[in-house]
Amino acid sequence: MSLKKGQECTLTIEGAAFKGKGVGKIDGMAVFVNGTMPGDTVRGRIIKRKKNYREAKLLEILEPSPDRIDPKCQHAKVCGGCSWQHVPYQKQLEYKTQQVTDHIRRIGKLDTPVHPAIGSDNSFYYRNKMEYSISTRRWLTEEEVRSDEFVDDSAFAAGLHAPGRFDKILNLNECHLQRSESFEILQFVKNYCIEQGIEPFNIMEKEGFLRHVMIRTSYHTDDFMVNLVTFRDEPETIQKLSDALLKAFPVITTIVNNVNDQHNPTAVGRYEKVIFGPGFIVDKIGDFEFKIHPNAFFQTNTHQAERLYDVARNFADLQDGEIVYDLYCGVGTLSLYMSQKASKVLGIELVDVAVENAKFNAKENGVENVSFIRGDMKDVFTQDMVDEFGAPDVLITDPPRAGMHPDVVARLCVLKVPKMVYVSCDSSTMARDLQNLSEVYDVLEVQPVDMFPQTYHVEAVAKLRLKSIKN
Numbered sequence: 288m289s290l291k292k293g294q295e296c297t298l299t300i301e302g303a304a305f306k307g308k309g310v311g312k313i314d315g316m317a318v319f320v321n322g323t324m325p326g327d328t329v330r331g332r333i334i335k336r337k338k339n340y341r342e343a344k345l346l347e348i349l350e351p352s353p354d355r356i357d358p359k360c361q362h363a364k365v366c367g368g369c370s371w372q373h374v375p376y377q378k379q380l381e382y383k384t385q386q387v388t389d390h391i392r393r394i395g396k397l398d399t400p401v402h403p404a405i406g407s408d409n410s411f412y413y414r415n416k417m418e419y420s421i422s423t424r425r426w427l428t429e430e431e432v433r434s435d436e437f438v439d440d441s442a443f444a445a446g447l448h449a450p451g452r453f454d455k456i457l458n459l460n461e462c463h464l465q466r467s468e469s470f471e472i473l474q475f476v477k478n479y480c481i482e483q484g485i486e487p488f489n490i491m492e493k494e495g496f497l498r499h500v501m502i503r504t505s506y507h508t509d510d511f512m513v514n515l516v517t518f519r520d521e522p523e524t525i526q527k528l529s530d531a532l533l534k535a536f537p538v539i540t541t542i543v544n545n546v547n548d549q550h551n552p553t554a555v556g557r558y559e560k561v562i563f564g565p566g567f568i569v570d571k572i573g574d575f576e577f578k579i580h581p582n583a584f585f586q587t588n589t590h591q592a593e594r595l596y597d598v599a600r601n602f603a604d605l606q607d608g609e610i611v612y613d614l615y616c617g618v619g620t621l622s623l624y625m626s627q628k629a630s631k632v633l634g635i636e637l638v639d640v641a642v643e644n645a646k647f648n649a650k651e652n653g654v655e656n657v658s659f660i661r662g663d664m665k666d667v668f669t670q671d672m673v674d675e676f677g678a679p680d681v682l683i684t685d686p687p688r689a690g691m692h693p694d695v696v697a698r699l700c701v702l703k704v705p706k707m708v709y710v711s712c713d714s715s716t717m718a719r720d721l722q723n724l725s726e727v728y729d730v731l732e733v734q735p736v737d738m739f740p741q742t743y744h745v746e747a748v749a750k751l752r753l754k755s756i757k758n
């Protein structure tokens with residue numbers, strides 16, 4: 288069967304694959320279908336034709352998988368936020384474990400044991416940060432697009448970006464990713480603005496006022512931040528809105544106004560004004576406290592981040608007085624986590640503000656044995672640097688999705704670090720790097736950790752030891 292583009296097909300889904308798509312086979316050819324899960328029998332239309340596989344759009348579920356459940360949220364099908372709501376959480380964990388195992392076996396060509404993914408205690412309401420967008424243009428539902436009637440898409444839309452669309456917002460009626468007050472605040476702000484004639488931002492025309500409502504909550508304290516991102520600086524309007532918010536939601540401990548009068552669609556303002564409270568929230572990871580400002584990076588699932596770091600620390604098996612390197616250290620959270628036993632820790636990171644944040648976090652926590660260097664890893668992680676700082680006994684690497692640059696992998700092979708831990712948010716690129724590192728290092732075990740329930744994303748931690756060093 289040639290399975291041409293546009294052709295309809297029927298198949299049974301056998302596995303959960305790349306980007307959470309279900310995969311089945313037709314005459315031996317793999318066909319990936321969005322929005323499906325193993326056990327579903329579906330009708331689809333081929334939308335992509337590649338040499339070794341096809342991609343199909345789901346048209347109809349003919350026979351649902353016995354495992355399929357009703358999504359908690361009415362927007363599950365269209366919102367890009369949580370695309371696995373039809374999969375029971377225990378199954379999500381199984382599929383994530385399988386995904387990591389497949390990558391380790393097929394791409395890494397390794398038979399390293401992969402442990403079952405560590406699940407999150409809360410499979411909903413786990414995010415500590417939500418960045419809702421406001422727009423004059425709402426995204427139309429499939430029914431509205433197909434309707435013969437004229438459908439007006441202009442509105443005060445408050446919600447999340449439609450998948451792949453910077454200009455259209457899915458107008459949310461519910462959202463279960465952050466604690467309940469978060470969505471109630473979004474609805475309150477929207478209703479208040481409509482009543483008071485405060486305009487939503489129009490990104491095409493570059494006019495209007497309110498651009499984003501960002502909410503940050505703390506897992507370990509009662510701190511609660513609302514960040515109102517506006518196109519213009521209108522102190523009186525913001526003060527009145529803030530007063531109304533504080534009256535309706537006593538849970539709020541700080542309100543900030545980011546003014547983004549530029550054309551970029553981010554929630555980061557050109558400048559920021561603190562309207563109420565200290566302008567930051569405080570949260571903890573392990574024994575360390577973090578002052579989190581509106582635009583600072585912080586792991587979005589605090590409790591699971593602690594579990595992830597615990598796995599990394601166990602795999603590092605740090606002994607008193609050892610030297611630790613933390614490659615791609617971000618704001619230095621892992622560096623601090625490792626600092627308690629180490630003689631010294633060196634964090635290396637590309638982004639300026641992250642390094643500034645890392646230094647600030649270390650200082651605030653009174654940690655004196657960590658230092659940070661800014662630069663592109665492939666350029667700054669050199670033998671000269673190692674000579675200057677001292678050879679690492681333990682090296683943690685937590686690269687971005689793309690994995691490590693080949694030059695960095697090559698350096699690690701030459702450097703021969705006794706103990707290494709690889710933390711990854713994309714197990715396919717981690718598997719590629721592990722394959723190259725496995726010439727010099729034994730890859731002993733891999734532990735997936737689920738930071739993002741209801742999505743197909745999974746973090747994984749690998750434990751490596753220099754060959755000839757046991758355990």
Ligand SMILES: C[S@@+](CC[C@H](N)C(=O)[O-])C[C@H]1O[C@@H](n2cnc3c(N)ncnc32)[C@H](O)[C@@H]1O
Nearest residue numbers: 615616617620636637638662663664685686687
């Ligand atoms: C997955 S994050 C690691 C975060 C950190 N370990 C944590 O747990 O918070 C990857 C980090 O790598 C940094 N990065 C990306 N490319 C880099 C490069 N070429 N050199 C150095 N750092 C880089 C990013 O800015 C980001 O902070």
